[in-house]
Amino acid sequence: MFRVQAPLPERYTNAGPDDLAARIGAAKAALGSRLFILGHHYQRDEVMRWADARGDSFGLSRKAADNSGADYIVFCGVHFMAESADILTADHQQIVLPDLNAGCSMADMADLDAVEEAWESLDEVVDVERLVPITYMNSSAALKAFVGRHGGAVCTSSNARAVITWALERGEKLLFFPDQHLGRNTAYQLGFGADDMRVWDPKRDFGGLEERDAKEATFLLWKGHCSVHQRFGVQHVEAARAEHPGVQVIVHPECAHEVVELADQVGSTDYIIKAVDAAPAGSTLAIGTEIHLVQRLAAEHPDKTVFSLDPLICPCSTMFRIDAAHLCWVLENLVDGNVVNRITVDPDTAEWARVALQRMLDIT
Ligand code: 13P
Numbered sequence: 089m090f091r092v093q094a095p096l097p098e099r100y101t102n103a104g105p106d107d108l109a110a111r112i113g114a115a116k117a118a119l120g121s122r123l124f125i126l127g128h129h130y131q132r133d134e135v136m137r138w139a140d141a142r143g144d145s146f147g148l149s150r151k152a153a154d155n156s157g158a159d160y161i162v163f164c165g166v167h168f169m170a171e172s173a174d175i176l177t178a179d180h181q182q183i184v185l186p187d188l189n190a191g192c193s194m195a196d197m198a199d200l201d202a203v204e205e206a207w208e209s210l211d212e213v214v215d216v217e218r219l220v221p222i223t224y225m226n227s228s229a230a231l232k233a234f235v236g237r238h239g240g241a242v243c244t245s246s247n248a249r250a251v252i253t254w255a256l257e258r259g260e261k262l263l264f265f266p267d268q269h270l271g272r273n274t275a276y277q278l279g280f281g282a283d284d285m286r287v288w289d290p291k292r293d294f295g296g297l298e299e300r301d302a303k304e305a306t307f308l309l310w311k312g313h314c315s316v317h318q319r320f321g322v323q324h325v326e327a328a329r330a331e332h333p334g335v336q337v338i339v340h341p342e343c344a345h346e347v348v349e350l351a352d353q354v355g356s357t358d359y360i361i362k363a364v365d366a367a368p369a370g371s372t373l374a375i376g377t378e379i380h381l382v383q384r385l386a387a388e389h390p391d392k393t394v395f396s397l398d399p400l401i402c403p404c405s406t407m408f409r410i411d412a413a414h415l416c417w418v419l420e421n422l423v424d425g426n427v428v429n430r431i432t433v434d435p436d437t438a439e440w441a442r443v444a445l446q447r448m449l450d451i452t
C-alpha cells in the first residue's frame with residue numbers, strides 16, 4: 089500500500105533523545121486526558137515508555153473500543169491497527185499514526201481485488217454460502233469489511249482458535265487470509281491435518297489449485313506471511329536446544345508450522361509476555377518473535393536468560409518507523425490544534441468492518 093510520510097522539520101530530526109523526551113512529556117501533560125497513547129509490544133522503548141496502555145493487537149483493539157473519553161488516540165503501532173481503532177471508537181475521537189509509512193508487509197499481501205477475485209472463482213466451484221471468510225487483524229479495513237459483508241469475522245493471534253471454531257459452526261469451509269501460518273497452526277491445534285488444508289496463491293489461476301482441492305479442503309489458506317516471523321527456522325530451535333540444555337522455546341503463531349511443532353509454547357505477544365513472567369527464576373527462554381519485545385523481556389527479567397531464537401536481529405521494519413521524533417511531532421501538533429496523520433476509514437467500509445470486528449469481540 090502506498091503511503092507518504094512528509095519529512096519531519098529539523099527541530100525533530102536534529103533533536104537529541106533527552107530533548108525529545110522532555111518535549112513529549114510536556115506535550116502529553118498539556119493534552120492531559122484528551123490524549124490516549126496506545127503502544128504495541130513491538131514498539132521501541134523510547135516510544136513505549138509514553139504509552140498509556142500496552143498490548144497485542146487484540147488487547148489494543150479492546151482498549152480502543154473501551155476508551156470513549158480521549159479526543160485523540162495516538163496509535164504507536166501499524167496502519168491496520170490504527171484503522172481498527174478508528175472503526176471501534178466514537179465519532180468525536182481522532183486516531184493518529186505517528187508515521188504514515190508504518191504499514192505491514194503481511195497485510196499488504198492480500199488486497200480487496202485479489203480476495204474478491206478469489207471469492208468469485210470459488211463461487212463457481214463451492215457453495216460460498218457455506219464458505220466463511222476469516223481475516224487476521226493484520227489486514228486492511230477494506231478486507232475486514234469484505235468479511236463483515238460475507239458473514240465472517242476478524243481474528244487475532246490470541247483468539248484465532250475461538251474464531252475458527254465459531255466459523256466452523258457457521259459453515260463448512262474457511263477462506264483464511266492473509267497469514268497462512270496462523271491459519272495452518274490453528275487448524276492443526278484444532279485437530280485438522282494437512283489433507284484438510286490447501287494454500288491459495290493469489291498470483292496463480294484459481295489460486296494454483298484444482299477444483300477438487302477447493303471442494304475437499306476445509307481450510308483455504310491465503311499465501312501470505314510475516315517476514316519477521318517467517319525467518320525463524322527449525323535450525324534455530326535445534327541450535328538453541330544444543331547450546332542451552334533445558335531451554336524453553338516460545339514462539340508466535342505467525343511462525344512456520346515446523347517451528348511451532350518443535351516449540352514448547354506458542355502464543356500471541358501477550359501470551360509470550362505472560363509465559364516469560366510465569367517462568368521460574370533461573371529459566372532459559374528462547375523467544376521467536378520481534379526483537380524489541382524480546383529485548384524488553386530480557387531487560388525486565390534479569391533473573392532469567394531471555395534471548396531471541398534467531399541470533400540475527402529480527403526487527404519489524406515498519407513498527408520501527410515510529411520513533412520519539414515522530415511521536416513528538418504529532419503531539420506538539422496536537423497541542424497547537426493541528427491533527428496530523430489522522431487515520432480514517434470511510435463510513436461504508438467502517439460499518440461492515442465494525443460488524444466483523446464486533447463478531448470477533450463477541451466470540452471472545
Ligand atoms: P499480536 O499482537 O496479535 O501478537 O500480533 C503480532 C503482530 O505481528 C502484530 O503485527
Ligand code: SF4
Pocket residue numbers: 166191192193194195226314315316317378404405406407
Ligand atoms: Fe506485519 Fe509482521 Fe510487522 Fe506484525 S511483525 S506488523 S505481521 S510485518
